[in-house]
Amino acid sequence: MQANARNLIMNETTTRTLTIQILRHNPQDPESEPRFESYQLDEAPGMTLFIALNQIRDEQAPSLQFDFVCRAGICGSCGMLINGRPGLACRTLTSKLGPEITLAPLPVFKLIGDLSVDTGAWARQMGERLETWVHQESEPDIDRLEERMDPDRAEEIYELDRCIECGCCIAACGTARMRKDFVGAAGINKMARFRLDPRDERSDEDFYELVGSDDGVFGCMTLLGCNDVCPKELPLQTQLAFMRRKMASVK
């Protein structure tokens, strides 16, 4: 009882005041100029940036735009630059950051407003460009059970399929920042995923047609920002190297 009371007092005395600078801009409004606006709030135990942003919107800035759906690092909606590095707001504890935090929208993607960007349009064009679906010569018979898959292989595919297309790897990529047509780690990882899939009948020559260029796997400069910021901790370093080796050995 006494210990709890002491902890409570400790927590109260150590509560920090956070200053959150947010890059605000509404491209729909011709009057709007990009600017940083500063908000202060008291840090709560276990507070994530997602909670802090909601509190700011509720109490101080009702027009603040940011995206979220799941609040648990699954939907990939709340990607943003946190002190200059891409990350998910819902997975970032304020206690891991200093008392002054700077938030900005993810670069590369189309800005919707404030911290909200359109990663969906990017992911869609990437999917269409790389044909990120299983390719089969014959029409599958949907009345029959699917071919069985080796559980280890299924596990390997699932590992790469965990990508939530949050856009962090693209925003963290120096190449993507310089060259807008670069397919990025999310795209190359997708190719690696379909290459693993025994149902996909595409050969390495076919995959080369999609990523065998300087806008594809050979454009990657191995800066590994993607690997180091991926909120899902996907093995991007390994997959980029793997696809580079496979594509380089295509005759």
Next chain:
Amino acid sequence: MPASRLPARLDVLQSASGVFLALFMWLHMFFVSSILLGKDAFWHVARFFEGYHIFGKPYPILVSGVALFVFAMFIFHAALAMRKFPADYREYSAFRKHAGEMKHGDTTLWFVQVYTGFAMFFLGSVHLYTMMTRPETIGPYGSADRIVTDWFWPLYLLLLFAVELHGSIGLYRVAVKWGWLEGRNPAATRRNMKRAKWLITVFFLTLGLLSLAAYIKIGIDHRPNYGEHYVPPSIEEPLEPRQ
């Protein structure tokens, strides 16, 4: 029509030429630093590459040949690596802003590669052209005279830093780029490789600075006799066809 295989070939050749040059520079530094073992040691290393120990007399043209080959590889690698340079100010400033915001080790290392690579276009060319055209001057006195009296020491000081940073960063980057030595835990391997990279840089920089200091000392002492070639006391006859 199938997609061109050229991007794949160029990517492989960029890595291969870079690995060749980086490993060559390791050997080069060991040869150059033989001055730390004394004038005779370096004299023998220099004459060895002129075939003295095989033919009984030195043929500097052999060194010209090696320098020409290395120069060709150097230009080839530079041409391939330039493909990745920022193409205009927009790209440059976008990357610079990105690197500044990210504060991410490997992203910054790439910028170091661009800067050191760009510097070497000029610094490396001066050195390689000199080695190619004046191979007979390579020796304890000839090299020291070049460094001190001919004012090559500022160039070599800058070149040393550029080469040692660029080479070891490049080898690390090639290893992660192609997934070499990844092992079961790629993250741990990468950390270890990065540590090894810094140790190698520090080792070769130290060796290079000590060697440069040794040449500078010899060059200062030898200034009054500029142009005179060193002959080890054990060799009695002047060597032909040396100058």
